[in-house]
Amino acid sequence: xxxxxxxxxxxxxxxxxxxxxxxxxxxxxxxxxxxxxxxxxxxxxxxxxxxxxxxxxxxxxxxxxxxxxxxxxxxxxxxxxxxxxxxxxxxxxx
Numbered sequence: 608x609x610x611x612x613x614x615x616x617x618x619x620x621x622x623x624x625x626x627x628x629x630x631x632x633x634x635x636x637x638x639x640x641x642x643x644x645x646x647x648x649x650x651x652x653x654x655x656x657x658x659x660x661x662x663x664x665x666x667x668x669x670x671x672x673x674x675x676x677x678x679x680x681x682x683x684x685x686x687x688x689x690x691x692x693x694x695x696x697x698x699x700x701x
Contacts, residue, residue: 632657632690639685647672652698662686664698672700 638653643653651671655663666672675682675698683696 621656628700629657635689636662639682639689643678643685644675645680655699657693658672660694661694661695664696665701666698667701669700 608682611620633654635655640649640652640654646670651667652675653665653667655665657663664675666675679698682694686696
C-alpha cells in the first residue's frame with residue numbers, strides 16, 4: 608500500500624473510532640435521562656452536545672426546563688456513575 612492509502616485508512620479508522628465513542632457517550636447520557644426523568648418530560652428534553660466536562664441539553668418548554676431542574680443534581684450524579692469526567696450539565700430553552 609502506498610503512503611497516501613495508509614494515511615486515508617488511518618483517517619477513516621480514527622473517524623469511526625471517534626464516532627463510536629461519541630455514540631457510546633450519548634447512549635450513557637440517554638440511559639441516565641430515562642432513569643431519572645419522567646416519561647412526559649423526556650419528550651421535551653434533548654441532548655444538545657457534550658464538550659469536555661459538560662453536557663448541554665435543550666428543553667422545548669419552560670415546564671420541561673422546570674422539571675429538569677428539579678432532578679438536575681440527581682441526573683448529574685447518575686451520569687457521573689458511567690462518565691466520571693462530566694462535571695456540569697446545562698440546559699436552555701429552544
